[in-house]
Amino acid sequence: MIDLRSDTVTKPTYAMRQAMAVAEVGDDVYREDQTVIELEETAAEILGKEAGLFVTSGTQGNQVAILTHTKRGQEVIVEADSHVFYYEVGAMAALAGLQTRPIAGMHGMMPLDEIAKAIRPENIHFPQTGLICLENTHNRSGGTILPLSYMQSVKELAVQHHLPVHLDGARLFNAVAATGISAAAYAATADSIQICLSKGLGAPIGSVLVGSRTFIEQARKWRKMLGGGMRQAGVIAAPGLIALTQMRDRLVEDHVRAKHLAKGLANIRGITVDVERVETNIVIADVSDSGLSTEEFLTVLEQCGVLATAFGGSLIRFVTHLDVTDDQIDDAIAAVAFATRMR
Structure with missing residues (x-):
């Protein structure tokens, strides 16, 4: 199967598997796992922050950060299609007792004047604004990049x-x-940053949350409360280290393949793709003119050996990653062309 559902489906490389086998380990709750410590310090250095915290997932990293920044009953300003609002199971309400204030954005960017208006003035009837959340790149906008100047x-x-x-x-x-633009330059616009190791960077598990030393000390306690205290975690931190130190530069290859995929799909009758909006490794295709429903379209694609993801309405998402080759992109384009002839 040519799996274009997400970059989360990548398999760890041979080097990652070898690193897992020989990783130095210790009890991370006691802060004795040297591989985890090295991963946290490396992430913090790359992002220009004082300290890092290894967490099991991006969702856990985001929610630990939100819990650390806020108090129960506060309100968090989020983009209406952001991951923290759309895909994290209502965790802000369930875990932190927070109210969200979603703002519709354009390509993932909330208008600055709308953010300003959403910040609550002092009033006995209003919740207190406690945090602003951004997402870069923005998943539901098709992997678009928030400009540094905007951030x-x-x-x-x-x-x-x-x-x-x-x-x-x-x-x-x-x-x-x-x-x-350097990761540290982007990170300088935020007090805390969560980065995933298990998407385009190819590690099998984990994310890192970075921020000030004081912030991370507080976040560590929230991680423990959420069941994220790990023991000999060096075996999963080791591939994360390879991801951070060896896999960042190759992301350009995914972007080139995504652009090629987008152009190929855009040339197929019944498929609409905004090629200019494909900035990274995500391609959103509208199949409304194909004569097939999204579910029917995905079924035909799967029968042709291609996996993609329904993305709401008539949209389908394709994501390129390190386990996809140039030839497979061409095969995927051919499969989509075949699907359009099945109406």
Whole structure:
């Protein structure tokens, strides 16, 4: 199968598997796992922050950050299609007792004036605004990149109102690879950043949350409360180290393949793709003119050996990653062309 459902389906490389086998380990709750410590320090250094915290997933990293930044009963400003709002099972309400204030964005960017209006003034009837969350790259916008200048403007607004900013940087290194802007430059616009190791970077598990040393010490306790305290975790931190130190530069290859896929799909009658909006490794195709429902389309694709994901309405998402070759992209384009002839 040509699996284009997500970059989460990547398999660990041979080097990662070897590193897992020989990793130095210890009890991480006691902070004795040297491989985990090295991973956390490496992530913090790359992102220009004081400290890092190894967490099991991007969702756990985001929620630990949100819990650390806020108090129960506060409100969090989020983009309406952001991962923390759309895909994290209502965790902010269930775990932190928070209310979300979603703002519709354009390509993942909430208008600055709308953010300003959403920040609550002092009023006995209102919840207190506690946090602003950003996502870069933005998944549901098709892997689009939030410009650094925009993020800097959001940070300036947050500082004016004494608010922290959390960045869901699950695919931040895709933005880095596409723009050449350093991860530290993006990270400077946020108080905390979560990065995924298990997407385009190819590790089998885990994310890292970074921030100030004080923030991470508080976050560590929230991680423990959420069941994230790990013991001999070096065996899963080791592939994460390889992901961070050896796999970032190759993300450009995924972007090239995504652009090729987008152009190929756009040339198929019945398929609509905004090729110019394909900035990283995600391609969103509209199949409404194909004569097939999304479910029917995906079924035909699977019969042709291609897996993709329904993305709401008539949209289908394709994601390129390290386990997909140039030839497989061509085969996927051919499969989509075949599906359009099945109406």
